[in-house]
Amino acid sequence: MSPPRPQPASASLRGFLDAHFTSAEDLAAAPALAELLRRECAGLEASLGRLEAQLASASASWQTRSGEARSGLRRIRSRGLDVAVKDEGEGTAPGVELPAIVREIQRIDTIRLYAEATLQLEALVGNLEDATFSIVRQASKINLSAVLRRASDGVEKQEKLLRAVDAVRDIERELVRISTSRPQWTNLIVAVDSRVDKTLAILRPQALTDYRGLLAALGWPPSLSSPDMEKDKYSQVPNPLVLMNEANKEKYSESFLALCALQHVQANREVRQCQMPAAAPSLSDLKYFDKTACFDNGLWAIDELVHPIVSRMEYHFSKWSEQPEFIFALVYKITKDFMDGVDDILQPLIDQARLVGLSAKESWVTGMVKMLLGYLETQVFPTLFTSYHSTVDKLEAHSSWLHLNDQMITFDKRMQLLADSGIQKIALISEGLSRSLSVFSIYSGHSDWLQIWADIELNSAQHKLKSEMEDEASWLYRTDPQDELGHQKSAAKFLLSTREDYKAPPVSEFVVKTASTMIERSHALPSKGMKIQFTRSTSIQFLNDFFVVLHERCQALQLSNTALEDESLLIASYAINAARYCEYVLWEWDEDTAFMEMGAHEKYGNANNEQIHKRSAQHQCSFFADEIAFLVKLGTNFLEQIMSSILIEFEDLSWDYVQNIGSSNEQNHSDDEFLDEENTEVSPGFVASLDVLRERTTKLKLYLNSKDFLDLWRSMAEGLDYFIYSSIRWGEVKFSGPGVIQLRVDTKALLRIFRPYCSRPEAFFPFVTDSLKLLTMRETDAQYFLEALKNGKDNDNCLRLHGLHHVDASQAVKVLRSKMTLA
Template identity: 65%
Template sequence: MPSPPRPLRPPPASVRGFLDAHFASPDDLAAAPALAELLRRECAGLDASLRRAEARLAAAAASWLARSAEARADLRRVRSRGVRVGAEDEGAEAARTVGLPALVREIQRIDTIRLYAEATLQLEALVGNLEDVAFSIVRQAPKFNLSSILRKSNETKWKQGKLLHAVDAVRDIERELVRISTSRPQWTNLVMAVDSRVDKTLSILRPQALTDYRALLASLGWPPSLSSQDTENQIPNPLVLMNKENKERYSQSFQALCALQHVQGNRELRLCQTAEVTPALADLKYFNRTACFDNGLWAIDELVHPIASRMEYHFAKWSEQPEFIFTLVYKITKDFMDGVDDVLQPLIDQARLVGLSAKESWVTGMVKMLVGYLERQIFPALVCSYQDHATVGKPEVDSSWMHLNDVMISFDKRMQLLADSGIQKIASLSEGLSRSLSAFSIYTEHPDWLQIWADVELSSAQDKLKSEMEDETNWSCSGQHDQLGHMENSMKFLLSTREDYKAPPILSSVLLEFEDLSWEYVQNIGSWSGQTILDDQTLDEENAGVSPGFVASLDVLTDRTTKLKRYLNSKDFLDLWRSIAEGLDYFIYSSIRWGEVSFSDPGAIQLRVDTKALLHIFRPFCSRPEAFLLF
């Protein structure tokens, strides 16, 4: 008996959906043969794909089995013979893995290009902003003459605001350049291109800012008349006599100019640091880290320049009497000192030029003005007289040289007292100014003039020595040995007075030599971390040695004091070594950046060790040299 037919199962939902899509009405049945043919072709294609996949799987399995067999054979050889896989196998493995590092390098290159493009676009926007501001200031400049400044304070405020905007733009550019120089030092061309454009813009901004500042000073009545009907009173200072409105305008102009100089100084500092590691950016003018402030404060220098033009009228009448020139400079400097300090020091503090002194900047500006005049007018005439065959060897020529330098020594002392009055030097900015605060800085640029002075002093000393040696009474003397074993005469001495022996030049020479040798060491005081103390030694003064950077200074100082002790009489040497000790104390104390110093325990120990070494040099001359070296 035949089995009953199985009941028909309903087709799956996907099939029903397929049929509903193609046979929505009875009229669609006519397309059934074509649809069936299409389905047969698709099934045949799927079958062919399945067979190809099976073939690839079989080939892959065979290849895997072959490599597995080779690997097992290699492992057996390694275990049995201790040999490495053959060179051919290593080459094949390297060929399979060499593509990955190349891909990584390519990705890194593309990422670097992206970062470079982003940095370039950002710098382009910043520099463009700076150039736009500079262009707007220069374009507006013809509208601002002296009368308009007096009438329209709002226009002055607009220009000062634009200048401060330019300063902010430079700060943003510097911040980005510092980041690039630190993280991407190889992008030298980009940094150089930006620096070139910024320098060109600043070369336009600075003259314009100075022009506006000078016009404002002229409107305030600066410079004042140097002559006064009452010679006992000081010359009236227009800065002190300003009303509230003028004081506000001057304050804005002063601070804007200080801000511009400050960002310029930061740029030079960065360029100096970059030049040390990037020869392509090296430039001699950037090697001095405080070059910007060594040249003085722009706003105060502009106060000096108009006064200089009036003073030089009087200087021309005193070419044969240089002491009058120095006296006039000192008087003008002193007369304006209090007003400069009262008015300008608060503005400097508001500009956040920490440690910069208005008094010192004012004195430095006046000294620079005097040095410039001496360099143009006085010294060339002396050099010509010294080298002229008609006057060579004449006593009056040598006397003029020595007299001028004696006046310079006295002038330097008086000006230094003015600059230091009420000032505690705590920052690197004031240190730079202090090092240039001397009329003798003229010899820095003219070593041939220094050689002439040395020859004149030597010739004078030889003449005096010759006359003393010809006196027979000077050769009869009794002597005794001092504690150092040196012969000390008790009756007659050659060149026995300070005036004869030129003690001030000797003192200056010793102090300058010590300063040059120890400058870097003194600047690093407070940054030690105990490098001179060995790891296996106890951290105390007994085991610590003198700082290597201080040894040369101590050796030279020991040599100089020993020789001076040998050739000077006891009275002159006593005064001289005490002056040297006081000068060293002042130099070291004023050069330490007390506001930035933070001594570690090893650093404090190192400073005590170095101080003891310095005191040891003077101990043969005094039982308590600490009384003269207090730093």
């Protein structure tokens, strides 16, 4: 077997040997080199051993920590329920157990606080229930007719009622604290509210019963008539509240204050309940966020003054079913007769009860209005509704409904005056009180009744408008005969504000006044939504119907190549004036605060409204945006059609003339230019068109309002300028000196038509004016100017230096080439 073949040395080894053994003499140092190499290898092996030991120690430490972490995670997942249980052989982890211990302590403390709060609320609710049941038991033993004779019993009952009110107040204070600091204790709050509500459902009727008994003992309600009325002498009905002696007045005051205190704590409860996160939708209505808003429907103590009067008044109401004005008159009389007594006796008590912002007069008026609303809702309106749908005589049903609403508007205003004669209302609650005082709140729950009223108002207005429109004189504006004959020159007015300024026919003023009347009637409605519904169904619909009629009358304008008829021009002009006047009125109405609020309500309050109109940066909530846009389009479109018709008529009459401008048969004169221009007459082919244009312009000045006429004649002038300039075959025809003079004479005749309306009408004929400047240039100047334009250097500046601001270089070259001298 052959010995193993030696492996070839690596490059690094060969390099090492070559470095240490360069010659044969270096072999003697081989033993020393070998010893050095052995020592270095031993040191390296020792270092490797130390590193292996450190790795083993770090691995063991990591495994220990991993086990501790795993154990800690298991304990965290168990939510600390087995803190005391530990696995044998596992190390403790105090840093992981401490949070669980803290949470457990907090849970125990929360249970303790919950139990304390429950016990405290239980005691407070128990006090309330004890006081309530004590009042009920005592009431069953007392003869209500002897309330005044047994003063001690009455005083004791008032004290118990006040203790019950104090108990409710304490409960509310605790519930507010809990809902603020512990909002998660909802079940506890709901449970307490349930028990308190049940108790108050017993306490309030009993308190009202005792209050009614006291009123009856005082002689309330009084008789609705006085002895003097039987002798046809008017006098106020005697008020028992004013006639009370001091002892009875003190008893009544205590009872009134106790009832107000009970209503006040009830109001606090409603405010707190609506602010709870889990409040019912009915309680989360915005009106409950204001404590005083809970009194919008009146004070219980004053409502109880009204209720006994109802039965006596309804006896009279039943006799006046066909005469609602008597019903409203009686309610107003009774309200007014007792107003002073109510204010003198009850207002100090309301102030003493600290019901800030509430007025005894307003509460008294509110109670009387509520009483009337109940009767109207159950007895009057259902009869009208049935009559409206079943009767054959619609006119009678409409008349009855309108008469009733007229009486309601008058009654509302009179009652509002009575209410406003009390203390000043706080701004935050004035809207709510006004809403309660309105008898038109009957429509809040009956939108079908409101729509019937709107339909009746619209039908009545449309019937009146139809009669007005049948008279053709209503469509004509009476002009000054002197203006028509031209004997009197009046300055044009451009700040138009009246129907006369707009030259609008009388029918437009009738429409505006009728729509305004319906809008004023809508102001009686108590809410913006109802106002919008009524206004959209009445005045807006009425205006839109009239605007359609205006559009139809404008369409009478004959837009053909034949001559315009004066009658159709007059009809269309006055219809445009009526549209402009109505547009102005709508802009004025849009500036009113009420319409700005209704426009904002439609935009932001109605989530289903997709049509949001914007007028400008200041008027993004226009209420009449659609109607104004329609009128603007109507006026603009038909003014453009009038202008187009006049231009077409002018073009037809002057076509042969403009085609022959500059032809040789018109240039056979060689007289001096100035003499020719002074004595030359207008071209015969141009006279007829100028006469018709003058007649049309004069008529339009007489018919149209000054603003539209200004825009119209300026647009006409620009159209005529373009027509004449573009009709001349520049560069093909050759103008001689007399031809240029003839063109200047004809142009001056055209400008003379517009001179009464402007001192420099040539400014509105820029192309014809620039062309005449070029044609009348001296021959040397024209030749030099033509060469300059052909070079094409700074043409714009060159044109401006010669006073030419509208024609460009190419157009100027064509005009200059039309001069016969430059041919």
